Amino acid sequence: MNGEERDPDGGAGGGGPGATPASATLGGSGERGVLDEVFAVLAGQPTGGVLVGPGDDTALLAVRRGAVLATTDTMVRDRDWRDAWSSGYDVGVKIVTQNLADLASMGGVGTGLLVTLVAPTDLPVSWARELTEGIAWAAGRAGVPVVGGDLSSAPPGFVSVSVTALGELGSGVHSPVLRSGARPGDVLAVSGPLGRSGAGWWLLEEGHAGGRDPDALALLEHHRRPLTDLAQGPLAARAGATSMIDVSDGLVRDGDRLARASGVHLVLSEPAVEGLAARLRPAVPREVALAQVLGGGEEHELLATFPSRAEVPPGWVHLGSVEPSDGSAEESSPWTPGVWWRGEPARPELGGWDHFGG
Ligand SMILES: [Mg+2]
CATH class of the missing domain: 3.90.650.10 (PurM-like C-terminal domain)
Incomplete structure (x- = not known):
């Protein structure tokens, strides 16, 4: 494991451009504004193996070996978390752990994450930012970069977060453990x-x-x-x-x-x-x-x-x-x-x- 090992509590709300008012919503900021927030959080993440990162239509990753591990997990508000109990940061850490543990269970390690947020226009930008901070912290802890994602709007009240993790077998692992x-x-x-x-x-x-x-x-x-x-x-x-x-x-x-x-x-x-x-x-x-x-x-x-x-x-x-x-x-x-x-x-x-x- 590499990457920094700091207290997850320390990640929420810190750093970044800080230009977005606390009351801002996804609808008010628009896609460009939200993505600026997201990219600011992701700046400085691990880049090993990333030939083209977030910002283009598709990411391009180097492949060390002839096979790629792929897995995905989705969390839905009020099904997989409650806002009263879990922050956006918590959701971000949890969904990364879910995906990377699936790779680990095959004997694998992550090489890149794709993140999709589907949310209504009244979702606070601060929640999306905290989510990204949680994802970036947990991914950085494992040395795995976020290489892309998608943002889509949803009916009022519905929020879901999906992560797709790509990976490869760990060094010295010659076949997946099934x-x-x-x-x-x-x-x-x-x-x-x-x-x-x-x-x-x-x-x-x-x-x-x-x-x-x-x-x-x-x-x-x-x-x-x-x-x-x-x-x-x-x-x-x-x-x-x-x-x-x-x-x-x-x-x-x-x-x-x-x-x-x-x-x-x-x-x-x-x-x-x-x-x-x-x-x-x-x-x-x-x-x-x-x-x-x-x-x-x-x-x-x-x-x-x-x-x-x-x-x-x-x-x-x-x-x-x-x-x-x-x-x-x-x-x-x-x-x-x-x-x-x-x-x-x-x-x-x-x-x-x-x-x-x-
Ligand atoms: Mg599993």
Whole structure:
């Protein structure tokens, strides 16, 4: 990881041209005015590999290798964030983390980001600027440039932010790590804590602003601005990871995706899961901690399988084992590939976030 490591709070509202009044809206400033703000924020970002950056019809990036990784994520106001809980800066950090964690989970690193903002004309320019500052900070932390984007208008009330991330396999990584490579006998591990974002969300739902409790504040911070060590993806790939996914929708739900793609059972270790839950206490109650470790989304740590305990990289948490499945596609069969917890298939209510409630 390269780039500066400053406090994200320090980024909002600072620097830039400062010529736009606080009351300015997208409609009042016009596209040119908003883009001037955006380009001012992006000035000084990493340029390695960027042959033509923002400002032309298309960016041109150098390609070191013969294959490009590509992924995208969209956030919609009142679906993926609430203005009462999250600033534009927070949204910017979160959407970059989401995209770069997807690249990391393949053993990749980012080479460029494309950003699209769709918003009504009455959106404050200051929000768009804060969004750009959050994106620029999180991208700069990972050494990834913003190379282009789009600005489009929306009906009143609707705001969405999309990021498309381009990347390549990390150095020393010879093939992408897929979801489908886990084999019986492998061990399951995660790159760091789980449930922080979900526990932070729970605190906000409870009307808890964190107060002076540093543990609670850290959970709120991770909910608003999740940051993970993206270098762990290529590192795990080099260590021999057989499958990998980032935990975006919860351990059980993302584990289920990996298990199904690989045709195996992922059997969670109860002491390991309880150990992760213990890290969330006493900021949240025990049952909440356990539920968020199993089901909490937007964590963006990496879940991976390795041939043996010896290959699990330092700092990763051993989380369970990979067991054979009969590969049945029948939903009702207990032998269908999936996650096992406390001796049975993991219950759907522990299954994490699903965008369409399924
Ligand atoms: Mg993902």
